[in-house]
Amino acid sequence: MSEKINIKLKINGVFVTLEVLAHQNLLRALRDNYYWDVKCGCEVGECGTCTVLLDGQAVKSCTVLAAACDGHEIWTDKGLGLSTKLTARIQDAFVECGSVQCGFCTPGMVVAATDYLKNGGKPDRTAIREAISGNLCRCTGYVKIVDAIYKVAKDIEEGLL
Amino acid sequence: MKEFGYKNATTITEALTLLDGQNARVVAGGTNVLPYIRSGKYTDCRLINIRDIKDLNFIKEDSDRITIGACVTISQLKKSKLILEFVPALHQAACVFADPTICNTATVGGNLASASPAADTAPALLVHDAIVFIKSLNSSRSVPLSEFFKAPGTTVLQRNELITHIEISKQKNSGFIKLGMRKSMSISIVTAASSVTLNDAGIISSCKIALGAVAPTPIRAAHTERFLLSKKPDDDTLSALIKATNLDISPIDDIRASADYRREVTPVMVKRAIKLALYEHC
């Protein structure tokens, strides 16, 4: 059995202590603790549905060592939506624009979009496509996902958010 | 059953102490190590986390050199103005590296230490004469990147050693290009980097070419470099690379492409890398 490690970290704004295995990835650690909005699609960093913010940057949680998150800060789609205006607006735009089909890639997409927009991402479809190019979607053809992120970027540009 | 241990290192010395004489493995970003753990490539060792060591995370400028800490992420490289200006090939490699989320965790040290023949930063660093600085508890040494890789997955690094930083020379005329099946999340079929200087007559006075995914390790392309030296980088020259380039490479058939295909397209990639270096640098 791998060593068990207690880590203290902030998840979705709340300080928590988790017991994780030495070799465990952050994805499993989060899901084992009922952060179900972080999905598992491949577990080798190739699909992006497990994307979370780690210290403010979008990362694939399946390629992050859970133990190494001790003292760091994690935000997931659900937590971001409940706490930040930007993500809540992105989520609403996904609903309005028909960006959600099966929804399995959606939490990761919303987190990747949050990263893009909070770092000054512009309403530029090519740049948006680049920003979400680590997140696979098999249902939508990406068009309406780009629509939603573009819409929020436009709102930001026009000072509406 | 998996039998791993874990320790967090907050300083280089602490990391080296934990590595010394131990069955230990370094984890930085984790983008290679986590899949290795899952696939069973890594078993039963103590994982030493180094991503929080501040002394491994910096990009510094001297008069003619740039120094990059081993834990600098690909995203940091992408955003760095120093890299953009003085190491354009590395900037370009960072821009096509994996995907944006992987770039946020993957580190330059990890990309080199994993020693994939297709490691995207390697050819870019090779044409900038990168030197890898390595430390163990009791010694330190530096190795030119061209002598760093030994075989696929193997480098000169010992289990008790750590890459601390990489030093590269400034050169504004460098370029990098990647051929992959997708625009994002692609493992390279062929990569090429170049660093080229022209004299006043427009003749190539110095030239470095490096290639990825066409040999057991990322390589400098000596025959190609010799062929190009003292020539004008015009279409005639750049269309006649195939013979020289094929002497440099020893590609294999793998799941991404055949050896024959790699032989066909490597000269094309070299040509494009040179054009990028000469005409399209930022």
Next chain:
Amino acid sequence: MMQKRNLKLVGNAVPRHDAAAKAKGEQLYSDDWTMPNMLYAKVLRSAYPAAILRGVNTKKAKALPGVHAVLTADDVPLNEDITKFGQMRDVGGGFEGLYKVLARGKIRSKSEAIALVAAETEEIAEEALKLIEVDYEVTEGVFDPREALLPGAYVVSSEDSSNEIMRTQVQCGDIEEAFKRCDVIIEDDYQTTPHEHAYIETEGGMGWLDENGVITLRVGVQVLEHYRTVAKIMGLPHTKVRNIGVPMGGGFGGKEDITVETYLALLIAATRRPVKMVWTREESMETHAKRHPEYLHYKTGATKDGKILAQEISIVMDGGSYTYLTPWVQMYSTYGAVGPYNVPNVHVQSVSAFTNNTFSSANRGFGGPQVNFACERQMDRIADALGIDRVELRRRNLMHNGDRLPTGFIPQGHIGVSEIMDKVEAELNKTKKPDRLPDGRKIGRAIAVGHMVYGRLTFMHDSSRVSIRIELDGSVTVRAGVPDLGGGQASVICQIVAEELGLDMEDVHAYIMDTHLTPLCGTTTATRQLYMSGNATLKATAIMKERLLPVASKLLGYPSENLAFGDHSIYLVNNPAIRIPFVTVVGHLSNDGGELETIAQFNAPFTEVPDLSDIKGQLNPDLTYTCHGVEVAVDEETGMYEILRLIAAVDAGKMINKNSCEGQMEGGCLYNAWWPTHEDLQWRNGITKANNFSTYYIPTAADMPDVETIIMESGGGLGPYGAKGVGEPSDNSIAPAVVNAIRDAIGTDMNLNKMPITPEKILAAIKARDSK
């Protein structure tokens, strides 16, 4: 034709009822359910694609601390059964093959399940797999269906004497005589590769034994009715197995076959504890069904004025290790092979065979995309041979209303393929095609058309049931056993209810896919839910309206036929100010003892099982027609190409949800655009070499352009409001459009007929062209 009415919700981009939960991360999927005391389960798959199973020793695995069950075929009450796919009618042996739960006798592929393990943790279960000792006698195997059909070939199964699964044909006219009258004949071989669904959610789920002895599952599946097979396997009455279905993270046909349901049931029964099983990505890609690889031979003859006179086609299909849906898919390939064209003389022969590859079954398009690829490649080549514009050649042969399919059937729905093709042509060529991009890449353009049925094979006697209940506050609950795989299958039902009863989406609550509590809607397959369950929903709302209208009529003092539903009211059509709140009418109906709940069933047209030696007549309710226009840029130095423009057109009959309809068209493009070139599983002697997303390349957002959708609404469909189905048709005709555009760019047909059409093959074709 339906009467004209003002629709408030239908046709609009109404947010789906479940979109907010999904966007906010609140939707739970099959892997998101847990229970105290739950065990984790794993499957031991075969180490070899072909072998004889001599024995399995589970002693060591059972002895591992934390292991609670290790099961083999001997532990399965009924290990061999017939595959069923939710149909209400037995259609017989030719269409229903063997379903084997765990391996016994010959091992037919690497995906074969040999043993099941349930343990305290996933890691212990994995460890236990390693301790199971399997005695294999490795055999040669056969991996190409053409070889499998040769006399003396290795026989894949222990249950059959040959590898042939099914042989069938369609013919009309006189093919020999017709070819004599042709001025040009194009004849060639085509090959298509297996295709991976690549849904982002792998197969999985959990279950438990409830207090009434019911094996209760929470598994996302396209066919809820598999609970019947699970019960049969377990030796239980149908009433003792329940699946409270879960929305799927994508299906595309890959979750149409049974996945984890039987395994969970067996382990739950053995341990009497809750059990969870989720497949890894690699396991998913190596194990679940693939689109049938097909080997096609096309001989097409035309007169010099561009009239196609004859098509002679033979198809060999790789069914892989088990029958599953092969015969059904084969029907679609066989009668769809000539495309949406009037061809007076046709002979299509097809045969399917077992091999030691992963089994083939449903994959979005269901036998349509393979023949569409070959057929549309042929059309361009005939046009080129005749010197006729490629679109014009199609125009001269396309079907119109009243035309017959090769089986003699005249489709009843509108045939709008020429209209949408004209629209795509205008759009694609609104600018003159440049020869090259500034970076030197060569531009190519192409258009392809397709036809694809919606609704199941009519000899299956398909039906769907939907129930609605009006609450006393005027809100409505819809109960429907409609598995939602992401296409909006459930949301569209809510939209119809809201539309018909004059309510908002928010007033309608959907309770879906619970085998004990929802009426069975049938499968979410065959592009049938909108058509079947949409019509059932319309029927149910009509019943409720008939109950509500007399009450409203009495209260308002106007005849029922002058009243309509809207804005939460029932109002006088000619003077909407005269109205009564919907909730008031509901209250009166309830006070009077009226029924506030109803269930309605919709039946598709019924036909008899066809004579396979000569298929005739109707096989499906109707067809949907598509047209795709593509512009590509080909890098002539590397053979790589990029899709610059995608135009996707369909006659949807009537859009119910604009976002969902466009979303299908956009997603359909992505789904098949790279099938011919990038999405290669790299099967080598029964081994799937590309078994994850780093080697099986599906497009990222950076690889795809925006899709320009053109949706025509002819009103000529058999679904609600004249709608047709678009889910599967949306991915038809895109693949040949891409390849034909590459052809247009590089100016040679070399290497473009056999998938995978890799950059290497494209480059070789360019080099061969240049050396001429």
